[in-house]
Amino acid sequence: MVTVTHPAAAITGKFESDCEAWLATLKEGYDATELALLHHAYQRARQAHEGEVRLSGESLFEHVLAVANILVALRADSEVITAALLHEMVATAKLPLTQVESEFNTTVAMLIDGVTKMDTIQFTAPELEHRVSLNTETLRKMLLAMVDDVRVVLIKLADALHNLRTLNSLSEERRIHIARETLEIYAPLANRLGIWQIKWEMEDLSFRYLEPERYKKIAGYLNERRITRQDYIESFLKELRDALMAAGIDAEVSGRPKHIYSIYRKMQRKQLDYHQIYDVRAARIIVNEERDCYAALGVVHGRWRYIPGEFDDYIANPKVNNYRSIHTALIGPEGKTVEVQIRTRGMHQYSELGVAAHWRYKENVGPNAGFERKIAWLRQLLEWKDEVRDASELADNYKNGAFDDRVYVFTPKGQVIDLPTGSTPLDFAYHIHSELGHRCRGAKINGHIVPLIHELKTGEQVEVLAV
Known part of the structure; x- marks a missing residue:
């Protein structure tokens, strides 16, 4: 959601007491090392977002803390909660991912990067209004964002749920759009991951805004x-x-x-x-x-x-x-x-x-991340067929390796472009429009200038530099 910035207040010792009070509620589920990580993330986010207020009237820090608390209720691990506390700092360019990696760790940086990629995916009103038009391309959008680590999706779901809880201050048009997006995209996604406590709340709140009379x-x-x-x-x-x-x-x-x-x-x-x-x-x-x-x-x-x-x-x-x-x-x-x-x-x-239950550490033994990711990934793919007409074909294609020779990249506006493996930024430009291809003189990948012979990789954002 859009934020506005007020003059920063002085950073006081109250932050520390608030932080300690919050950490006290977590002590049973996290060890000393994890609590130290969360303590640092809390303080960084609290200071960075001081004075920033969302359109809902709550502070931006209250939002990230609410998202973190939703994840605590899901018993998510400390790295997931840390990423939730920091993700708005990265989104608003207050904290570079490179600094997240050096100040926290590589996993936290990877999770935040995944959430940022999911945030670039935009669903248009026609896509949301016509459920069957959540076609193969839209499915790929979601699948692309999930492929690295399923925990990214937990953060996005928690973020979407808290946004839904605070819709009252928005215009009716925005409320309806966000409610429909939640009902058609995020609630089914929570279902695919088996997170029913999020699924139920998303569905009820969305239904309340989309069908107020039937809800009442x-x-x-x-x-x-x-x-x-x-x-x-x-x-x-x-x-x-x-x-x-x-x-x-x-x-x-x-x-x-x-x-x-x-x-x-x-x-x-x-x-x-x-x-x-x-x-x-x-x-x-x-x-x-x-x-x-x-x-x-x-x-x-x-x-x-x-x-x-x-x-x-x-x-x-x-x-x-x-x-x-x-x-x-x-x-x-x-x-x-x-x-x-x-x-x-x-x-x-x-x-x-x-x-989410499989990502908590038990008796000092970590989860088998690779195995769990494969199970979760397969579960998500298979579950599509129950809700979207084109999905079973997508799942079959995936299992048969039909996507092995394809690469899927984002435009700056979040549109997914499907290209053959080995494609370059120049191929991307010509795919968009022949005129753009003729005028292409360079390209940026994820914000960095690259040669036109750069081989595109799935998940990259491509910006064409034209004359």
């Missing part, structure tokens, strides 16, 4: 019946806990929060009235072992009649993004329908954090 209608219906529904669920949960305990199953039982957009989508998809949506009343069972999931299922189906056609075993048959749980819908007490999810603690962690 569903929200109002939920609110009107909240007390009755809560009383019912509490009674159902007690009965469920007692039944599981009697069967000797150690389980954590809770109600499950409902999301307005998911209710709306189910109503649209199944052409149902609100009263026919089974999972408005929902419960979740979390157990220790996979075998306990099926034992719990036996207890549930033995006590209440399940609804045919509403049972899914995603443990035996995981979703493409590796989501695993058992879903069933029951005729509960008083003849009311209740949806029940059953999963292990490990499955629950993955369902909440998705691929």
